Amino acid sequence: MAAEAKVDPMHQFTIEPLAGSQNWELAGYNIAFTNSALWMLITTVVLFAFVLGGMKRELVPGRWQMTVETFTGFIDQMLEANIGKAGRKYVPYVFSLFMFILFANLLGLMPLGVVGLHPFTFTSHFTVTGVLAIMSFSIVLAVGFIKHGLHFFSLFLPHGTPWWMAPVIAPIEFISFMVRPFSLGLRLFVAMMAGHVLLEVLSSFVISGGNAGPLFAVGIGIPSMVLMIGICALELLVAGIQAYVFALLTALYINDAENLH
Template sequence: MAAESKVDPMHQFAIEPIFGSANWELAGYNIAFTNSALWMAITTVLLWIFVAGGMKRELVPGRWQMMVESFTSFIDDLLEANIGKEGRKYVPYIFSLFMFILFANILGLVPLPLAMVGLHAFTFTAHFTITGVLAIMTFSIVLIVGFWKHGFHFFSLFVPHGTPLPMIPVIFPIELISFLFRPFSLGLRLFVAMMAGHVLLEVLASFIIDASNAGPGWGAFIGIPSFVLMIGICALEILVAGIQAYVFALLSSLYINDAENLH
């Protein structure tokens, strides 16, 4: 008799120590190396290899060099369109941010034949602790640039041009609260989009397993449509992986533009 499936859609997001958690204490804190840290390291190494391979500066660039230069040009155009010439100095940061998120999102979708040793693809951008830190990094740059370049005049950002004097006490706190929520919304958007897609894929996988265990009839009636839908969702998730990396980079450039130009 076929065993019942016990698919937990949330188990794929569990952070687990790879080498155990014992003897990994530092100043009272456990610093065990986790699956999340492993995939962040893998993403960083692959991104470094990708960029290093495209920095040959050949007179006639190869495909690899053209691909890296295309991504760099894309980010450069994005910053120039949203910030102006001042945005060029942010190309390294926004490029690194965009590519890191893109690689992380795509790697989390790659089926790797490592399940035998207990290792499976892990999408760390489906954790708010990770996306939140990335958002705080951008928010910190906005604050540093804003106060460094404009001083206390940076607070004029929270009073839109043309606001009547009696409305300033009302508009200022509303704009300030909206500004302070930016890192939360920036990190939450990426986290929710990646988690939702992976949960849906896991649920469809459970439908396929349950339908197969229930017999050929249920397998044909539920399993096959679920499998077809799962393929479509996988294709959509690849698109979402790129879109979410772009949206994160775009919003980051728009927030930095506020610090640079005080619109």
């Protein structure tokens, strides 16, 4: 019984094909539909339904419409505060990015295991968060070169830098700039992965304590369960904070491209 109760904390992050991996080769790459792709699709559908339900344009907005407008206004204010009036044109992208990450994080925390459905938090994979970061970074580069041309390279040499410091400052600024997509994706990936690993470890304590007898159940199982509840509440907060941080940093990076300093 003790051996059966062991829990692998990393198993929850395993990407598995839902219909097998045979005969799903294209140009040497396996394109089988996986659990990660499924939850990306579910998140996209939920986000689309959420936005669609808030587009009724009623004179007296209902709760759904008000919720969508609140989130939209929140993103609009954030962009205006960090970019200025020019930030308004980025509202659709940053809003979609923020809500997609938020819903992905929240759906991954839903206790659907009680009905036999195991949610998959795809934001706990660096391949996913890295792609989201590269998307934002690509927009920054596109805006910077389209709006400023080669003058965009002046971003790597802050105004007022002495000429004799330029050979030192410019490479440091360039490296710092190029590391941005890596750090942006890594921050979200680490935060979501760490929280889920901790919850899985605590759940193993609850299972092991219950299987070991009443004494261990009271001494280990119950305290672990209480701690799990607290960690779950904290993870809900982290899910929102990480979505906000990702959107905020995206806004700050776009600001560098829009308004060269």
